[in-house]
Amino acid sequence: MAAPVVDPRAAAADTPTRRGTEAALLAFAVLITVVAQMIVDLTVTGALRPEMAGFSVWITALWVVAHLVVRKWASYADPLLLPAVALLVGLGLAVIHRLDLAAGQVGSTVTREDAPVQLIWATLGVALFVAVLVVVRDHRTLSRFAYTLALLGIVLLALPAFLPASISEVNGAKIWIRVAGFSIQPGEFAKICLVVFFAAYLVDKRDVLALASKKVAGLELPRGRDLGPVLLAWVLSILVLVFERDLGSSLLLFGIFVVMLYVATERASWLFIGLTLFAGGALISYQIFGHVRARVDTWLDPFAYIDGAGYQLVQSLFGLGTGGLFGAGLGGGRPDQVPIAKSDFIAAAVGEELGLFGLVAVIVVYLILVERGLRSSLVVRDAFGKLLAAGLAFAVAWQVFVVLGGVTGLLPLTGLTTPFLAYGGSSLVANFVLVALLMRISDAARRPATPHATPQRLGDAPTEVVRP
Amino acid sequence: MNAPLRRVAISVLVLFTLLIINVNIIQVVRSESLRQNDRNTRVLAETYDRERGSIIVDGTEVAMSVPTDGRLTYLRTYPQGPLYAPVTGYHSLIYGNTKLEDAMDDVLSGEDDRLFVRRIADLFTGRDPAGGDVVLTLDPAVQAAAMAGLEGRTGAVVALDPDTGAILGMASTPTYDPGLLASHDPEAIRTAMEAITAQDPDPRVNRAIEDNYQVGSLFKVIVAAAALEDGLTPETVVPAPRELPLPNSSRVIPNFGGSACSPSGEQSLIDALTISCNTAFAQLGIDLGEEAVRDMAEAFGLDDEGLDIPLDVARSTVGDIIDDAALAQTSIGQRDVRMTVLQAALVAATVANDGVQMTPYLVDELRAPDLSVLDETDPEVLREPISAEVADQLTEMMVSVVARGSGRAARLPGMEVAGKTGTAQVRPDVPDHNWFMGFAPADDPQIAVAVFIANGGSTGGDLSAPIAGDVMAAYFEGQGG
Numbered sequence: 001m002a003a004p005v006v007d008p009r010a011a012a013a014d015t016p017t018r019r020g021t022e023a024a025l026l027a028f029a030v031l032i033t034v035v036a037q038m039i040v041d042l043t044v045t046g047a048l049r050p051e052m053a054g055f056s057v058w059i060t061a062l063w064v065v066a067h068l069v070v071r072k073w074a075s076y077a078d079p080l081l082l083p084a085v086a087l088l089v090g091l092g093l094a095v096i097h098r099l100d101l102a103a104g105q106v107g108s109t110v111t112r113e114d115a116p117v118q119l120i121w122a123t124l125g126v127a128l129f130v131a132v133l134v135v136v137r138d139h140r141t142l143s144r145f146a147y148t149l150a151l152l153g154i155v156l157l158a159l160p161a162f163l164p165a166s167i168s169e170v171n172g173a174k175i176w177i178r179v180a181g182f183s184i185q186p187g188e189f190a191k192i193c194l195v196v197f198f199a200a201y202l203v204d205k206r207d208v209l210a211l212a213s214k215k216v217a218g219l220e221l222p223r224g225r226d227l228g229p230v231l232l233a234w235v236l237s238i239l240v241l242v243f244e245r246d247l248g249s250s251l252l253l254f255g256i257f258v259v260m261l262y263v264a265t266e267r268a269s270w271l272f273i274g275l276t277l278f279a280g281g282a283l284i285s286y287q288i289f290g291h292v293r294a295r296v297d298t299w300l301d302p303f304a305y306i307d308g309a310g311y312q313l314v315q316s317l318f319g320l321g322t323g324g325l326f327g328a329g330l331g332g333g334r335p336d337q338v339p340i341a342k343s344d345f346i347a348a349a350v351g352e353e354l355g356l357f358g359l360v361a362v363i364v365v366y367l368i369l370v371e372r373g374l375r376s377s378l379v380v381r382d383a384f385g386k387l388l389a390a391g392l393a394f395a396v397a398w399q400v401f402v403v404l405g406g407v408t409g410l411l412p413l414t415g416l417t418t419p420f421l422a423y424g425g426s427s428l429v430a431n432f433v434l435v436a437l438l439m440r441i442s443d444a445a446r447r448p449a450t451p452h453a454t455p456q457r458l459g460d461a462p463t464e465v466v467r468p
Numbered sequence: 469m470n471a472p473l474r475r476v477a478i479s480v481l482v483l484f485t486l487l488i489i490n491v492n493i494i495q496v497v498r499s500e501s502l503r504q505n506d507r508n509t510r511v512l513a514e515t516y517d518r519e520r521g522s523i524i525v526d527g528t529e530v531a532m533s534v535p536t537d538g539r540l541t542y543l544r545t546y547p548q549g550p551l552y553a554p555v556t557g558y559h560s561l562i563y564g565n566t567k568l569e570d571a572m573d574d575v576l577s578g579e580d581d582r583l584f585v586r587r588i589a590d591l592f593t594g595r596d597p598a599g600g601d602v603v604l605t606l607d608p609a610v611q612a613a614a615m616a617g618l619e620g621r622t623g624a625v626v627a628l629d630p631d632t633g634a635i636l637g638m639a640s641t642p643t644y645d646p647g648l649l650a651s652h653d654p655e656a657i658r659t660a661m662e663a664i665t666a667q668d669p670d671p672r673v674n675r676a677i678e679d680n681y682q683v684g685s686l687f688k689v690i691v692a693a694a695a696l697e698d699g700l701t702p703e704t705v706v707p708a709p710r711e712l713p714l715p716n717s718s719r720v721i722p723n724f725g726g727s728a729c730s731p732s733g734e735q736s737l738i739d740a741l742t743i744s745c746n747t748a749f750a751q752l753g754i755d756l757g758e759e760a761v762r763d764m765a766e767a768f769g770l771d772d773e774g775l776d777i778p779l780d781v782a783r784s785t786v787g788d789i790i791d792d793a794a795l796a797q798t799s800i801g802q803r804d805v806r807m808t809v810l811q812a813a814l815v816a817a818t819v820a821n822d823g824v825q826m827t828p829y830l831v832d833e834l835r836a837p838d839l840s841v842l843d844e845t846d847p848e849v850l851r852e853p854i855s856a857e858v859a860d861q862l863t864e865m866m867v868s869v870v871a872r873g874s875g876r877a878a879r880l881p882g883m884e885v886a887g888k889t890g891t892a893q894v895r896p897d898v899p900d901h902n903w904f905m906g907f908a909p910a911d912d913p914q915i916a917v918a919v920f921i922a923n924g925g926s927t928g929g930d931l932s933a934p935i936a937g938d939v940m941a942a943y944f945e946g947q948g949g
Contacts, residue, residue, distance in 0.1 A: 259476060263469055314507070321494060334509075337510065360492075367484045371481070386469050387469070404487050408491055408494060
C-alpha cells in the first residue's frame with residue numbers, strides 16, 4: 001500500500017455492530033416482498049393465493065437465517081448490504097410471479113411459470129451465502145487459491161464454447177450448460193473466480209505494473225513486457241465474444257479487469273490503455289461480426305428494426321413510456337409483451353408497472369449496494385481485501401449499468417442478467433456468493449482492531465480538541 | 469489504493485446518474501409519444517378487457533365485441549366483414565385502429581366525455597365499463613347492391629340521401645375481411661396482414677373518399693350550371709363543331725369517337741349534355757371564362773378543405789387553368805380536374821335537392837351501453853351553389869341524359885332517373901376511368917349515387933350506369949316500393 005492505513009476507530013473498542021439496523025431493514029424488505037406478492041394477486045386475479053401464507057413464512061425464514069448467520073459469523077459486516085439484496089430479490093420474485101400470471105394472455109410472450117423455481121434458487125443462494133460466511137472466516141485465505149480459481153474460472157467460461165450447441169446455446173448465445181432440465185450459466189460463477197484471481201495476482205504484481213518506463217503525451221506508459229496480463233485478459237474477452245457470441249460477459253470481464261488494474265497500480269495510463277484496447281476491439285468486432293453490428297445498428301435506431309432485431313427494445317421502451325411517472329401498478333400493465341421479460345428485460349417490467357419512481361428506486365438500491373461495497377474496500381486494511389472488495393462491488397455496478405443501459409436504449413443490448421432481480425438460478429446464486437464475500441470483507445473492515453494491532457504513527461493521529 | 473478507489477466510487481455514481489437521467493427522458497419526456505405510438509399495443513390491449521361498443525347498420529351489428537373464454541378479453545368480430553370494411557376499418561391488437569374504429573374510438577372504447585357520468589357510476593357499482601354504440605346511416609340493401617356491382621373491379625360507390633346528406637352506401641373494392649386482423653393471435657394477424665398488403669391495389673384504401681380521380685364528362689354538369697346561372701336555358705343553342713381547335717395550340721378537342729355532335733355544328737344545351745358533346749362544353753367554358761367555371765366548381769365544393777364524415781375525405785380539385793386551351797380541357801373534365809367519389813355524389817345530390825348541398829354524414833346516432841341516445845346527427849346545409857330554378861333545369865337535362873343519351877343503362881322502370889356519365893382519360897397508356905352520377909326519382913329525389921370504376925377501359929354509360937341503376941333499384945325495393 002502506498003501509505004499505512006490508519007484505523008480511525010482503533011481507540012473505539014465498543015464499535016457498534018449495527019446488526020439491529022440490519023434486522024429492522026430486513027423486516028422492511030420482507031414486508032415489501034410479501035405486500036408486493038399480495039398486490040400482484042389482488043390486481044390480476046382479484047383474490048389472494050392460499051400459498052401466500054407459506055410464501056411469507058418461507059421468505060421470512062430465509063432472511064432470519066441469513067441474518068442470524070451474519071450476527072454470529074460476520075457481526076461487524078455492513079448493515080445495508082443484506083437488506084438491499086433482500087429487497088431486490090423480493091421485488092424480483094413479485095415481478096416474476098406477476099409475469100407468470102400473464103401466461104396465455106393475448107400478445108403475451110410468457111409461456112411458463114418460473115416464480116416457484118426462482119424461490120428455490122433464492123433459497124439455494126442463501127444457503128451458499130451462509131456456507132461462504134461459515135467456511136471463509138478470513139477472506140485472505142482465498143488468495144492462496146488464486147491460480148486454482150483462475151483455472152476454474154477459465155474452464156467455466158470456456159466450457160459452453162466446447163459443448164455442442166444443443167447443450168449450450170440459447171437464443172444465439174453459447175453461454176449455457178443444460179443438464180437434466182437445469183440451465184446453468186457458468187459465466188456467472190467464472191466472474192467471481194476471476195475477480196478473486198485478479199485481486200490476488202494484481203496485489204502480487206502491482207509494484208512491477210506500476211513502474212513507468214516512458215512518458216508519451218503526458219501519460220506514463222508501463223513497460224511493454226508488463227502489458228502481458230492486460231493483453232491476456234483482453235484476448236480472453238475477445239475469445240468469449242467470438243466463440244460464445246456473448247457481448248455482455250466479454251464487456252463485463254474486461255471492464256472489471258481494467259478497473260482493478262487501475263485501482264491496484266494507481267496509474268491512469270492503464271485506464272487509457274484499456275480504453276484503447278476496448279475501442280480497437282469494439283471497432284474490429286463491429287467490422288467482423290454480424291451479430292455485433294446488428295446489435296449496434298439496432299441500438300442506434302431500434303424503431304427502424306421494429307419487426308426484427310429491434311422488436312424487444314422497442315417493446316421495452318413502449319412499456320417504460322406507458323408506465324410513465326407512477327407506472328401501471330403491479331399487475332396493471334402488460335410487461336409480458338416484452339420478450340424475455342423475466343430475465344433480460346425485467347427492468348422494463350419494473351419501469352412499466354412501478355413507473356419512473358419504482359425504477360429509480362431500484363437503481364438507487366443498487367447504488368447503495370455498490371457504494372457500500374466500495375466503502376468496505378476503502379476501509380479494509382489488507383491490500384488483497386481492498387482489491388477484492390473493489391472488484392466485486394464494481395462487478396455489480398458495471399453489470400447493472402450495462403444491463404439497464406441496454407434495456408433502456410442507453411447502450412447496445414448485451415444480454416447480461418440484472419443481479420438479484422432477474423429470473424435465473426446461476427446469476428442469483430453466484431451473486432449471493434459475491435455478496436457473502438463483500439460481507440466478509442466489510443466485517444473485517446469494521447471489526448475493531450485487536451489491542452495488539454500495529455500502533456499508530458503519532459503524525460497520523462487525529463488532532464484532539466483541547467477542552468478547557 | 470484509496471485515491472483511485474474514490475475515483476471509481478465517483479465514476480459509479482456518474483454511471484448510475486446517466487441511467488437515471490436516461491429513464492427520466494424515456495418515462496417523462498418521451499412518455500406521451502411512446503404511449504401514442506401506433507405500434508404500442510398496450511393501450512389497445514386494455515380496451516380488450518372492456519366491452520367495446522358496436523357499429524350498427526339498420527339494427528344489425530356490423531362490428532361487435534363478443535366475450536371469449538380467454539381471460540377477460542373480448543374478441544372484435546365483423547359479421548359481414550368485407551361488405552362494410554371500407555367504412556368500419558379494423559380494430560387490431562397489432563395494427564391499431566383504422567377508419568370508423570379509429571375515428572369513433574372514444575365512443576366505442578367508452579372514453580368519450582359524453583359517457584363520463586356513466587364511467588363514474590361504473591366505478592361505484594363495480595359494473596364492467598363498456599363502450600357506446602355507433603349507429604350508421606347506411607342502408608344494407610344499398611351497400612350490398614353497391615358491393616355486388618363493383619365485384620371483380622377496382623372502384624367505389626357512394627349513395628346519399630339528397631335531403632339530409634345521410635350516406636346510404638359507401639362501397640370500395642377490392643375489399644378485405646377486417647375480422648382476420650382482429651383475432652387474438654398475433655401470428656395469425658401478421659399473416660393475414662401480409663396477405664392483404666401483398667395485394668395490388670391495396671384493399672385497405674377506401675376509394676370513395678381517400679383518393680380523387682379524373683372525372684371526365686361529369687364536370688360538364690358544373691359547366692352547364694355555370695351557363696344556366698349566366699342566363700342560358702336548356703334550349704339555348706350553342707356551337708358544337710366536329711372538333712374544336714384549341715386556342716394558341718396546334719391541338720384540337722375531338723368528340724368521343726371523332727363523331728359530330730350535330731349535322732349543323734350547333735345544338736341546344738340540353739342536347740349537348742345528353743350526348744355529352746365535348747366541343748360544345750369546351751367552347752362554352754371558354755365563352756363563360758375561367759372565373760365563372762372555377763367559381764361554380766368551388767361553389768359545389770371543389771378545392772375546399774376538410775370534410776369529416778367523420779372519416780377524412782380527400783380534396784377535390786379544379787387545378788391550374790393557365791390559358792383558354794387549358795380552360796377548354798378543364799371544361800370537359802380533363803387536365804387537372806379531380807374529384808372523390810363522394811364529391812361526385814354530392815354534386816348529383818345538390819342538383820336533386822333544389823340546389824342545396826347537405827353535409828354528408830355516416831354516423832346517425834351514438835348510444836350509451838344502456839341504449840339511451842347520447843347524440844344524434846342533425847342534417848346541416850353545407851353549401852348552396854345554385855338556385856332552385858337552375859337545379860330544376862339541370863334535372864331536366866340530366867333526365868334527358870338517362871332517357872335518351874349516354875346514361876340509358878341507368879334507367880329504372882316506372883320512374884324518371886337523372887344522371888350524367890363520365891369517361892375520363894387517365895394517361896395515354898392506361899384504360900379510362902368510368903363514371904356515373906345521378907339520382908332518382910327525378911321529380912322527388914330520394915337517393916343520389918356516384919359510381920366510379922378505375923381503369924374500366926369502357927365508358928361510364930356501359931360500365932357504371934348499370935351499377936347505379938342496380939343500387940337505386942335496391943334502395944327502392946328496400947323501401948318497400
